[in-house]
Amino acid sequence: MKDVKKSPFLREMCKTVSNMYRLGWDERNGGNVSLLLDENEVAKYLDPKKVKRTIPIGFDAKELAGKIFLVTGTGKYFKNVEDDPENNLGIIRIAPDGVTAELLWGYADGGRFTSELPAHLMSHIARLKVNPKNRVVMHCHPVNLLSMTFIHSLDEREFTRSLWRTCTECMVVFPDGIGVLPWMLCGTPEIGIATAEKMNDFRLVVWAQHGIYGAGADLDETFGLIETAEKGAEIYMKTLPYPILQTITDEDLKVIAKAFNVTYKEGWVD
Numbered sequence: 001m002k003d004v005k006k007s008p009f010l011r012e013m014c015k016t017v018s019n020m021y022r023l024g025w026d027e028r029n030g031g032n033v034s035l036l037l038d039e040n041e042v043a044k045y046l047d048p049k050k051v052k053r054t055i056p057i058g059f060d061a062k063e064l065a066g067k068i069f070l071v072t073g074t075g076k077y078f079k080n081v082e083d084d085p086e087n088n089l090g091i092i093r094i095a096p097d098g099v100t101a102e103l104l105w106g107y108a109d110g111g112r113f114t115s116e117l118p119a120h121l122m123s124h125i126a127r128l129k130v131n132p133k134n135r136v137v138m139h140c141h142p143v144n145l146l147s148m149t150f151i152h153s154l155d156e157r158e159f160t161r162s163l164w165r166t167c168t169e170c171m172v173v174f175p176d177g178i179g180v181l182p183w184m185l186c187g188t189p190e191i192g193i194a195t196a197e198k199m200n201d202f203r204l205v206v207w208a209q210h211g212i213y214g215a216g217a218d219l220d221e222t223f224g225l226i227e228t229a230e231k232g233a234e235i236y237m238k239t240l241p242y243p244i245l246q247t248i249t250d251e252d253l254k255v256i257a258k259a260f261n262v263t264y265k266e267g268w269v270d
C-alpha cells in the first residue's frame with residue numbers, strides 16, 4: 001500500500017485549502033471542501049475493508065452509497081491542514097444504509113466531517129445529475145461576495161448581472177449565473193436542501209451574510225469559479241462609492257458570450 005499522504009488527491013486538497021486560507025476566504029474554521037474520489041485510486045492507498053469507525057451522517061444519502069469522499073473536518077482550521085492532514089481531513093465512504101459514513105482514514109484525533117456535510121452531499125447529488133463529471137463541492141466566506149449581500153438586492157439575476165459587468169472574465173467563467181439564498185441557519189438539512197435545489201441550475205450559490213458554495217469537476221475549476229466571482233465582487237465593492245462613468249453593457253456581454261462560445265442564462269442579458 002502506498003502512503004495516502006503522498007497521494008495526488010490529498011496533496012491537491014492540502015494545497016487548495018492553504019490557498020483558500022491565504023486569500024482570506026476561511027477565517028478560523030470557516031469553510032469546508034468535499035472531493036469525490038475514484039475508488040480504484042483510493043484502493044492503491046487504503047484497504048477498503050478496513051473501516052476505522054462509523055459516523056452518523058444525519059440524513060439519508062443513499063443515492064451516494066458506496067461513494068468515497070475526502071472531506072475537511074468540522075472545527076478544523078484551513079491554515080493547519082497542510083501540516084497535519086490526518087487530524088484535519090478524513091476519507092469517508094457512504095455506507096449501504098445511506099445514513100452512516102464509514103471512516104477509512106483521517107479525523108485521527110476523534111473528530112468528524114464538516115457540519116455542512118448535508119449541504120455538500122445534497123449538492124453532489126444535484127450536480128452529478130447535471131454533470132456526471134462533477135467531483136467537488138467547496139464552501140468558504142470571501143469578504144467581498146459576503147459584503148455584497150448586505151448592500152445589493154438578493155435577486156439572483158440582478159446579483160449576477162452586477163458581477164458580469166465588473167470584468168470580462170465573469171461572463172466567461174460563470175455564464176450560468178449565481179444562485180442566491182437569503183440568510184438561513186447553517187449546518188442544517190434545510191439549508192442543504194435549499195442549496196441543492198439551487199445547484200440544479202447553478203454551480204455557484206451565495207448564502208447571504210455567510211458565504212458561497214461552488215461545485216465543479218476538479219479542485220482547480222471550483223476554486224477558479226469562486227476566485228473569479230470574488231474578484232468581480234471586489235471590483236463591485238471598490239467602485240461602489242464612486243460615480244460609474246463607463247461599464248460593460250448588455251451589448252458587450254453578448255459580444256463576450258459569442259467570442260468565448262458560452263451560453264448565458266436565458267433572459268439574463270437584455
Ligand code: 13P
Nearest residue numbers: 030031032074075114115
Ligand atoms: P465546519 O467547521 O463544521 O466545517 O463549519 C465551518 C463553516 O463554514 C460553517 O458554515
Ligand code: ZN
Nearest residue numbers: 030031140211
Ligand atoms: Zn460557512
